[in-house]
Amino acid sequence: MDELFKALADQTRRTILDELRERDNQTLFEICSRLATKHGLGSTRQAISQHLAVLEAAGLVRTRRDGRHKLHSITAEPLRQIAERWLRDPPEEAP
Amino acid sequence: MDELFKALADQTRRTILDELRERDNQTLFEICSRLATKHGLGSTRQAISQHLAVLEAAGLVRTRRDGRHKLHSITAEPLRQIAERWLRDPPEEAP
DNA sequence: ATAATAGGCAAGTCGTGACTTGCATGTCAA
């Protein structure tokens, strides 16, 4: 649970998730180039790779190897748990 | 927006939000003692105070002075935006 | 086989954030 929130705490990682929502199943290099052009991100390949590892550890991204390519896809399920953690019921008023 | 996610990235702050959901409108000292007893938290008053400041800056907590007391109440609205950011539509498949 | 492509691993730097420490401010009860 802690990994999930820490993963979302970084702006670059949130941008990666946005990018994967626009176009799922991308390779590391595709993500790098599209982040650079469309989102103006200047991060190196290694930086993005480490971010993807964090996202995968948090359960937000799943990977699948295809030869020498590694495809990354977003998984939105953990975000529902976030939403429902505090939104289910209104807070209790103090007596 | 960044402040919101960074605020949620800390376990102690999430516990504070849980506590405020169980009992809204608490003072700093109330939060401290209840965190210590019920949640087993050993944080000092100053630590909790700083956490509350972060939560307030993120729009997750609102405060209201009452004499020498300062009451803290949770505000769940920002969390809805989180939920709807990635959960609205499914990701696009790559062509 | 060889080179180019796609990705992985590990140590190191550096800034930010969580927490502490000490003192200051404001408010109420006696």
Place this chain on the structure above:
DNA sequence: TTGACATGCAAGTCACGACTTGCCTATTAT
């Protein structure tokens, strides 16, 4: 008014996280 209560402010310590750097492994095309 004085003391106890509730909170605020600021500097300093320390660890963790983001990023870099350099090299290594594996797969594919020529």
